[in-house]
Amino acid sequence: MEKNITLYEHTFLSLNSEYQELIRLAKIASENAYAPYSNFKVGASVLLENGLTFSANNQENICFPVGICAERILLGYTHANYPTVKPLMLAIAAKKADNTGYATVTPCGLCRQSISEYERKFAHPLEIIMYGPEDKVYIAKGIDQLLPYKFESLNK
Template sequence: MPKREITKNSKITVYSVDSVEPEVAELIEQAKLAASQAYAPYSNFQVGAAVKLKSGKIVLGNNQENAAYPSGLCAERVACFSAKAQFPEESIDMIAIVAKQASAEGYTLATPCGSCRQSMSEYENIQEQPIKLYLLNAEGEVYESDSIDNLLPFKFSEKNLKSE
């Protein structure tokens, strides 16, 4: 069997935070604000997410930990679930995610966990348009993904539930 590329339509770009568009810079700043308010007494790892809706509204989320560890929730799902609960008819255009140790000054690259990737992918499916994702690293670089699918190429979706 010949080799074939299965991710040729994916696009992830890395560039300096100083060169982002103003709306992306604002979204990253909002994600930083959200991270600073995270409830992370067990891991001391603060994650913030800022979701920008089609209308321009921004909804924030941060990680919410719990002494019963599985009862906590990641920043990405807090933000997305909150956005869709408050504005169910609006599509999600973009999400910025930042993370840092509580005692650190700088941020570290932290990609969404599998549950968050699956949840965000569901919103792409529902709205039938990609969601741009922005991640900040410690060197002041921004990783831009033009779709959640880039992070979850073999996603589980409603197509898997249909019988033939």
């Protein structure tokens, strides 16, 4: 089985205001992350179909498996409060541990599978916007671009 993977590279200033605002919110959220062990602060923001936006950040715990990623906190919160409203776009920004700027980061495996669940529930791809150094932005037009062999597609 062959799959083509495509990520679109942009500069922050080349994006429209909707993308820029989501990235701005993700960057602000990253500033408030609770990451005393790794110092890797991740922020995420989401645009819902009803026009509302929300943000979240990662929350670490000294017992590392207990921490939770920004993306999963954010998607869990929005689904708990707006269970019938489709998420359209998800932006992610991560501060480097040495606080010298932003790192290019993609959702981890757990987050990728979680994103996949929301795409499946709403039968709609979730655009994933990843902010990186030098104002570079990478956009995936759905989780298939980051997780081409999702767990639920293994038996197809």
